[in-house]
Amino acid sequence: MNDTPLSARVHAPERLPAPQHPEAPVWRGATADDIDAxxxxxxxxxxxxxxxxxxxxxxxxxxxxxxxxxxxxxTVLAFGADGELVAASSAILxxxxxxxxxxxxxGTVHPDRRRRGIGTVALAWAYDRALQHLGSIPAPIPGEVAMYAEERTTDAAAIAERIGLSTGRWFTTMVRDLxxxxxxxxxxxxxxxxxxxxxxxxxVLAARNDAxxxxxxxxxxxxxxxxxFVDGPYLRPDLSSLLVEGDRVVALCLASVNEDDWAALGEPNTYIDLIGVVRDRRGRGYAPTVIARTLGAARDAGLRKAVLDVDTASPTGALGLYERLGFAATDRSRVLTRHF
Structure with a gap:
């Protein structure tokens, strides 16, 4: 580990002025009143x-x-001359x-306002805010800035690359017909x-963090x-599965349902948020056991598809496991990163 404090290794701007763009005359921080917009x-x-x-x-x-x-x-929000919210960008530590x-x-830019440079200045602001975050850390630990982008959003990835991020990993969305x-x-x-x-x-949190x-x-x-997450409106306890030894959770498969996604995917579905096995219990078939229970519970609940995302380069062999369980790859997304 580098013994130099992260704050000494990151050159962060002291002040963070609002971005400037002729088609977005108003930029400001977000408030709870902006949630719906x-x-x-x-x-x-x-x-x-x-x-x-x-x-x-x-x-x-x-x-x-x-x-x-x-x-x-x-977070910074950008508004057009008509007062419409046209872009949002954030940097969360x-x-x-x-x-x-x-x-x-x-962040994102409204589709009607893209390819005009708004996203470029918005992401540049977020990157500088990320540097401020990292520059506030006195510990001698690594720092990282990361951004997720769908494969189809090539413009967003190109903007991220221009500010110094590069693709570190690909993730694949997989779907199974129940x-x-x-x-x-x-x-x-x-x-x-x-x-x-x-x-x-x-x-379950302890098991998740170990896994x-x-x-x-x-x-x-x-x-x-x-x-x-677990107390929110989408997690479905009846579809989520745990494998327990005594009082210890040793494997988990947590699934959620967001009915707003059903029209987008075309059929009722569940999204499998997390699949994990604690490290000292791997190689025993625990993962397919909890997944199979969740798939069966989702089918019995009248759902038609199960969806998950997987790290394509995971050394756990997760991609192959999901393929053997009947999942097929659909879309891809990338993670762009920069390390300090």
């Missing part, structure tokens, strides 16, 4: 950028309640900073296969963000 902006952009899924309003609203985010400083400080860049037979798998000896229950939330400890780009979840 930001949601509408992402909905319009999503029809072009990722037509098979939507960004829920609740996900945007979380940015105004989570303690590690200051929307007034971490991940709350877990024990081993690495990671800033995620997010009309196809779902193999049943019994719980291995000494374990119990049960649905997720809210009282197990922190045990993903060395996964590329993954950082530990903290209680605030975890609670926003």
């Amino acid at each position: 930001v949601h509408a902006l992402f909905a319009a952009a999503g029809l072009v950028d990722h037509p098979t899924y939507t960004v829920p309003r609740e996900e945007i609203a979380d940015h105004f309640t989570l303690p590690h985010i200051d929307p007034s400083r971490d 991940h709350p877990s900073r024990d081993t690495v400080a990671k800033v995620i860049l997010e 009309d196809d037979p779902v193999p049943e798998r019994a719980a291995p000896a000494g374990t119990r296969l049960v649905p997720y229950a809210p009282e197990r939330a922190m045990d 993903f400890r060395y996964h590329w780009g993954s950082l530990p979840s903290v209680e605030a963000t975890w609670r926003a």
